[in-house]
Amino acid sequence: MAELRSLEIFYWTASLGSFRKAADRMNTSQPAVSQRIAALEDEFGARLFERRARSVALTAKGRDLLGYAERFLLLRAEMMQAVAGPGTxxxxxxxxxxxxxxxxxxxxxxxxxxxxxxxxxxxxxxxxxxxxxxxxxxxxxxxxxxxxxxxxxxxxxxxxxxxSLAWIAAPHLDLGPGEVDLASLLRFPLITYPKNTNPYVCLREMLAQSNLPPPRLHSNASLSTIVRMAREGIGIGVIPPEVVRRDLEEGALRVIAPAPALPDIxxxxxxxxxxxxxxxxxxxxxxxxxxxxxxxxx
Missing domain, CATH: 3.40.190.10 (Periplasmic binding protein-like II)
Known part of the structure; x- marks a missing residue:
């Protein structure tokens, strides 16, 4: 009878198409995965995978076994959820x-x-x-x-x-008191999330509809760097106030209250x-x- 551990390794090898990826997923070594698969093939007397240079593909018998392996693993998960405690x-x-x-x-x-x-x-x-x-x-x-x-x-x-996203800047930036219009904001660079993220795309779309000159947008994958740039007065950060709560409380940064609202994330x-x-x-x-x-x- 195939061991459950071997069936689990077989399942992930089939799902990921690679002995190496299955080994990483199962927190074991690639030779250990190969040995488990070879033992299953010996036990069933059939090839389960076609070996390729960088990947593996299921044979017809392998596809048959995959359905059974998945059912075994689902049943084990159901059993653990019903009987075992979180500490196990x-x-x-x-x-x-x-x-x-x-x-x-x-x-x-x-x-x-x-x-x-x-x-x-x-x-x-x-x-x-x-x-x-x-x-x-x-x-x-x-x-x-x-x-x-x-x-x-x-x-x-x-x-x-x-x-929520907000316009956040160093107090020494010359923006004046009270509500600030978008044109006044765009006198300064805007600093926000990377270009391929939803906050950046939403910001660009909103600015494109304003009929104002194109802004200077600095994108950065490091939120800590964005905060540092805003604190130094390099530009206005477009970030959540929650991540700079201490800076806001200490007066190192302030939330600007402009007319255009920003979407939540x-x-x-x-x-x-x-x-x-x-x-x-x-x-x-x-x-x-x-x-x-x-x-x-x-």
């Missing part, structure tokens, strides 16, 4: 996080994970949402907190939170639906609870 979960959660979340409630989430799932390690990669979406589809991440939802087959989205916990995704699903639900708490906004 083991493994590594590969988590992608938007830097906005890092500056707001990520530490609260990590603390809750440590309490609820002490046997789970979290590997964190901070990146922009388009890159994290691709990493989810390539199965290089298990879960991502990103600008969503991502409406693609096979991805599950749980709502997390919305953060919505975040989701997104993961790929697959057998054995219980850890990602559980972490996504926990993140939804943490993000719904008003404490991190105070």
């Amino acid at each position: 979960m083991r493994g590594v959660l590969r988590l992608g996080v938007s830097e906005t979340i890092v500056h707001t409630w990520l530490m609260r989430f990590i603390a809750r994970m440590n309490e609820a799932y002490p046997g789970v390690s979290v590997d964190i990669a901070v990146d922009i949402s388009p890159n994290m979406r691709d990493a989810l589809l390539d199965r290089d991440l298990d879960l991502a907190f990103l600008v969503g939802p991502i409406t693609m087959p096979g991805l599950v989205n749980l709502p997390l939170c919305s953060v 919505g975040f989701t916990a997104t993961y790929a639906s697959a057998p054995g995704d219980g850890l990602a699903a559980a972490a996504a639900r926990l993140a939804s609870e943490v993000a719904a708490s008003p404490e991190w906004r105070q």
Whole structure:
């Protein structure tokens, strides 16, 4: 009888099309994956994969086995959810996080994970949402907190939170008191998220409809750098006030009150639906609870 671990390795090898990627996903070595697959082929007396230079493809018998392997793994996940407690979960959660979340409630989430799932390690990669979406589809991440939802087959989205964007500048910038019109804002460079992100696109579209001269837009993948540039008076940051709460309280930055309103950014916990995704699903639900708490906004 094939071991469940071997069937799981077989499933991920088939899904990812690579011994190397399956090894990374299963936190093991590539030779160990090859040995497990070879043992399954010996047990069933059939080739399960066609080996290629950089990938593998299922044979007809491999496709037959894949359906059974998926059913076994789904049944195991159902059993664990029904019977086992959170403390029994083991493994590594590969988590992608938007830097906005890092500056707001990520530490609260990590603390809750440590309490609820002490046997789970979290590997964190901070990146922009388009890159994290691709990493989810390539199965290089298990879960991502990103600008969503991502409406693609096979991805599950749980709502997390919305953060507002605001025009934020150093007090010494000559903008005058009270409400500032858009033309006055555009005398200074605008500093915001990278070009391939939703906040940047929304900002560009809004400015394009203003019939004003094209603005100077500085895009940056590092939110910390954007904040530093705004603090130094290089330009006006278009970022969430939540990430600079201390700077606002201390007077190092201020929120400008212009006529044009900026759209909110919505975040989701997104993961790929697959057998054995219980850890990602559980972490996504926990993140939804943490993000719904008003404490991190105070």
